[in-house]
Amino acid sequence: MTKDPYIIIDPGIQEYCDKHTTPEPEVLQKLNRETHVRVMYPRMLSGHHLGTVLKMLSRMIKPQKILEIGTYTGYSAICLAEGLIHGGELHTLEVNAELEEMIMKYFDDAGISEKAMLHIGNALEIIPGLDNDFDLVFIDADKENYINYYTLALEKLKKGGFILIDNTLWDGKVLNPHDEETRVIAALNDLVQSDQRVENVLMPIRDGLMLLRKK
Numbered sequence: 001m002t003k004d005p006y007i008i009i010d011p012g013i014q015e016y017c018d019k020h021t022t023p024e025p026e027v028l029q030k031l032n033r034e035t036h037v038r039v040m041y042p043r044m045l046s047g048h049h050l051g052t053v054l055k056m057l058s059r060m061i062k063p064q065k066i067l068e069i070g071t072y073t074g075y076s077a078i079c080l081a082e083g084l085i086h087g088g089e090l091h092t093l094e095v096n097a098e099l100e101e102m103i104m105k106y107f108d109d110a111g112i113s114e115k116a117m118l119h120i121g122n123a124l125e126i127i128p129g130l131d132n133d134f135d136l137v138f139i140d141a142d143k144e145n146y147i148n149y150y151t152l153a154l155e156k157l158k159k160g161g162f163i164l165i166d167n168t169l170w171d172g173k174v175l176n177p178h179d180e181e182t183r184v185i186a187a188l189n190d191l192v193q194s195d196q197r198v199e200n201v202l203m204p205i206r207d208g209l210m211l212l213r214k215k
Helices: 011-019 026-038 047-061 075-081 097-109 123-129 143-156 170-175 180-194
Strands: 065-069 089-094 116-120 134-139 157-166 198-203 209-214
Touching: 011 047, 026 047, 026 075, 026 097, 047 075, 047 134, 047 157, 047 209, 065 075, 065 123, 065 143, 075 089, 075 097, 075 134, 089 097, 089 123, 097 116, 123 143, 134 143, 143 157, 143 180, 170 180, 180 198, 180 209
Parallel strands: 065 089, 065 134, 089 116, 134 157
Antiparallel strands: 157 209, 198 209
C-alpha cells in the first residue's frame, strides 16, 4: 500500500477510517476523479475523509457566513456549504483563474451556486474588503502566507466563531523544520498556541487540522 504524503497515520488505519465514513456523494466522486485527471497537484484536494470532517463540523457550527481561503477545485467548499443555515453564504478565494470554470460547474452540480461566492485573485488583497462577520473560516492555501491568512481571518471572525487550518502537521515535518514552508507552518502553530484570543486543538486528521475558536 503506497503512503499518501499528506496522510501521517498508518495507511491501513486510514483505509479503515475511510471505509467507516459515510460514502462520498456522487458529485464529489466526479469532482475527485476530474481533479486527478485534469488538474496539477491533485493531492491538494481535501478528499473523502477530510471533506466529511469539514461537512460535519460545519453542520455542528451552523454558520451564517463562511470564508474559505484556497478553493482549488471546490471540493472543500461544497462540503463546508452543507452546514450553512437558510440564507447563509460562503465566500471562497482562489488565485488560479484557470480553475474558475471547473469550480462553478461543480458548484452548480452540487446545488450551491446561489450561496457560494467565488472570488478570483490574491487573497491578501481580497480579504480586507470583506465584512467582519464570518462564523467559520477554512484556510488551505499557499503555506508561505499562513500567518498572514490567520491574522486577517481572525480579524474577520465573529466572537465565538471558528477557524480551521489544514496541513498543520505537514507530513510530520513540523517536528524538525528544514524548509521555509515547514518553518512557517510550525511558526503558525506556535502563534496559535500562544494567542490568548483563541482556544485551539491540533488534530492528526490527514495532514493535520487545527481547529480554533475565537474567545
